[in-house]
Amino acid sequence: MSYVLSNISAFRFHRVPPQVLALCPPIPDEDCDRQRLLLRQDLLVNHVLGFPLHTLVLNRKERTNPALIEHHLWSSSLPPKAIWETDHGVQLASPLFTLLTVAPYVSETQLLMMAYEMCGTFAVFKPSDLMEKALKDAYESHQIPKDYGWRRSSNQKGEATNLWQRPPLIQLNDLLDFAESNRGLRGGKKLLNAARRVSGITASPFEVQASMLFGLSWRLGGEGLSYFENNYEIALDQKAKKIVDKEKVYADLHFVSADGDRSVIVECQGATEHGKVDAGIRDADRVTALQSMGYDVVLLTFKKMSDKESFHTVAEMLANKLGYPYRAKTEAMKARESDLRRELLIDWATLGEF
Known part of the structure; x- marks a missing residue:
């Protein structure tokens, strides 16, 4: 069974440029890694998503207390297209659903900042030293192209920064419609307030x-x-x-x-x-x-x-x-x-x- 990333883990995944994802192997399947030995060594989890890994479960029986995992129970019906499939061995809360799942755990200010980023044409992603080197080597060997639709910005000295330009992950109208439709769910009212404040x-x-x-x-x-x-x-x-x-x-x-x-x-x-x-x-x-x-x-x-x-x-x-x-x-x-x-x-x- 694959993990369903939600909350802050899903937000971090949505920030990862495809150039970086292309260098990361799939995250180990939960059923094949009961002791989390492979998960502890996984590149994407260790260098991007971090521990504990925040995942979504749909019934209480799945809500155990495993090491390195923070399960979040979702007992309501899932919104349409709430869960995405990925090429990295996990399922993923959609950008809209990610904001809803993270809403109860962050302040209104931080939720608004996250909504701005997902609706904007930028992401902030700071590669670890290991990933920075892997990116450089992959570019030099032409293993991956530099432009996957995400373009890295540079500073006054021409040095690469943590700012990446990309198409918006969420359209403003979709955010408002989603927040209105789910205002009665946990975190829904806070998300609606944020959606109305994105200028x-x-x-x-x-x-x-x-x-x-x-x-x-x-x-x-x-x-x-x-x-x-x-x-x-x-x-x-x-x-x-x-x-x-x-x-x-x-x-x-x-x-x-x-x-x-x-x-x-x-x-x-x-x-x-x-x-x-x-x-x-x-x-x-x-x-x-x-x-x-x-x-x-x-x-x-x-x-x-x-x-x-x-x-x-x-x-x-x-x-x-x-x-x-x-x-x-x-x-x-x-x-x-x-x-x-x-x-x-x-x-x-x-x-x-x-």
Whole structure:
């Protein structure tokens, strides 16, 4: 019998690039490895999924207390297409079902962060030293292609990072429909709250962090500036096209004023992708192109976002530009913001650990 990965183990599996999965042998079958001797040595479990391995069981008789395994009983009917087959000797909770199974075990903030990642065009995966070497050797020997639909980002020095670009695992409408349909199940209400707060499709943790800090209500620790779109498509006019040699660009966060007559673009200037030297030139040209079309562009660095007072200055400036009221926070609001920042501004590779 194969394991059914759920909860944090399923979330970690969904983060693994196919380039890495291609190097991993199947996880040993449970019936053929009663003592877990093979499981203890398995590459994917040891270097990615970790112990205990979180698995789903459908009846109480299966809910034993084996070493290295954390069984989670699911006594309700399974949602449609909740369990996926894999090529790695295990079954797997689908991305939507993964969020539902993990919801009871993480905070609302972390669940929202996980939902953003699964709905976004990125994943954060940190290969172990062994996997890093195996990837390098496999690329050099042409054992596997570098592009499986997932592309690894690099930093300003051209070094590989833990940020991977890939197509979204979940569509926003599907997340809302799934959360609505399963709101009565354990963790369902929390998932529905998270689904309603995902502002759009993001391309990096930085964009998620900025979206949550700007967009969440003051009650939740944010700035309450929720009138924006993520990765907003802008068709360039002829003058702007000559500057960037593109037909269109995408704004990280596109805010609209209270009267609808003005818009402000916030560009997240991170250390990866946008931070590369050649990308920096493209970003400068892009800002010039957008300004030539009358857009007001605000550049946000991670350092500026991480510093609470600096971020408040940006938020107040943004509110003034857009015609929204901005007032000082109460002590209770400041405490909620500190709580949000404590959970949000983390090493994203550790997201969901419990």
